[in-house]
Amino acid sequence: MIDPPHASAYIVRMAAHHHHEHAGASLAQAAEAALVEAGEQWTDMRSDIFAVLATFEKPASAYDIADLVSQKRGKRVAPNSVYRILDLFVATNLARRVESANAYIANSHPGCLHDCIFLICDNCGTATHIDDDALTMSVRAAAEHAGFAQVRPVIEVRGKCADCG
């Protein structure tokens, strides 16, 4: 199991940072690479769950995923198994948990450590994410100033998206 990112490693990674937004097969490949890199196995089950997760526009609940993976495999996959793997994905930065939606979303650039800012539309449910390192570092700094350590920011913004405005 992987430790959550902590500030110093974070800063180091940021300096050399480039974005590769992935999609489809490319994303799955990147995810596989990242998982293997982390010393974990890329199994069929994990592959299927990642694939399903990646098809969602909106944050997907573990049960949503369980249903679709069950269909795909023609055999019931219990939520339990899905949670296990989602936890692994979150720990290895392949996916993110959206706290305000009790749901998960694939990370479109696994391999880069980021504090993401999620924008979730209260109307249509779609989530977009923005990266604003100055902002997230400020949040980290504020928390650390208050004596917090091993900081993990949760920055989500609920509202109406441009389409639903």
Place this chain on the structure above:
Amino acid sequence: MIDPPHASAYIVRMAAHHHHEHAGASLAQAAEAALVEAGEQWTDMRSDIFAVLATFEKPASAYDIADLVSQKRGKRVAPNSVYRILDLFVATNLARRVESANAYIANSHPGCLHDCIFLICDNCGTATHIDDDALTMSVRAAAEHAGFAQVRPVIEVRGKCADCG
């Protein structure tokens, strides 16, 4: 029912802003005043629920509150009823929902509109809150820049508090 705060009203309130941190009876009074001000009633049930909520150091789940209020009244109070009133409290800014904990916390300065930043200790569960208006306004601005409207930031930081460090 009260609309969520929106940016323009927010800015207006900020300009004239002073903090009055309340505790105990003073807090209950302030809460009552704020609720009445909002055109809502301060009933026994609401008073009890607020009182129980305010005794918690850490974010309290609706079920925690239901249990304690049930004891206090010597009669079962269903979670359902607690949710209704918590929703009202959140809408009127008497309490906040901590999304990453599925729990609620009393607002120690009802009457001021704020985007709070919560720091929640993963070890002991206590939540402290900090107000950093520059930061929260930046988050609002980032979301609005991405086309979002009626923005409601959720900014929480998980980590280890100074005591548990």
Place this chain on the structure above:
DNA sequence: TTAACGATGTAATGTTGTAACGTGCATCGA
């Protein structure tokens, strides 16, 4: 071969949240 381990399966249960509808009570105008 067998022990150990990691991944997944199965079943049960616990926690959090909502929906639908009923009851009691205060207020208010006819």
Place this chain on the structure above:
DNA sequence: TCGATGCACGTTACAACATTACATCGTTAA
């Protein structure tokens, strides 16, 4: 005074989210 209205709260049922404990299976290493 009486019924209509509206609000707070109660009750029940259920939906959605999450975890626990233990079993099974295949691979690897002694």
